[in-house]
Amino acid sequence: MATSLNLVKTNHFTPYPAISPSLPELSQKGKTVLVTGVATGIGLAIAEASAQADASTIVMVGRRADVLNAAVSKVRGLMKDPKANVIGH
Numbered sequence: 001m002a003t004s005l006n007l008v009k010t011n012h013f014t015p016y017p018a019i020s021p022s023l024p025e026l027s028q029k030g031k032t033v034l035v036t037g038v039a040t041g042i043g044l045a046i047a048e049a050s051a052q053a054d055a056s057t058i059v060m061v062g063r064r065a066d067v068l069n070a071a072v073s074k075v076r077g078l079m080k081d082p083k084a085n086v087i088g089h
Contacts, residue, residue, distance in 0.1 A: 034061070035058065040071070058084075061089045
């Protein structure tokens with residue numbers, strides 16, 4: 001007999017105010033962020049949020065060069081500071 005457990009009351013599919021990267025307390029200004037598995041999914045979302053949170057350097061690590069390069073370009077476009085670095089490995 002299969003039972004359905006619902007351990008989570010609410011599923012969030014978009015960012016909500018409490019975790020907005022624009023919040024001052026979540027600022028990444030002056031910090032270097034390393035994100036692995038960054039080409040798609042959660043890794044890419046973390047890299048994008050780090051760019052929006054004003055990280056000074058984002059190091060993105062992925063397995064597939066073509067997908068990684070596309071992700072690096074996308075995140076570079078989100079960086080607030082033109083001197084900020086986005087590095088793909």
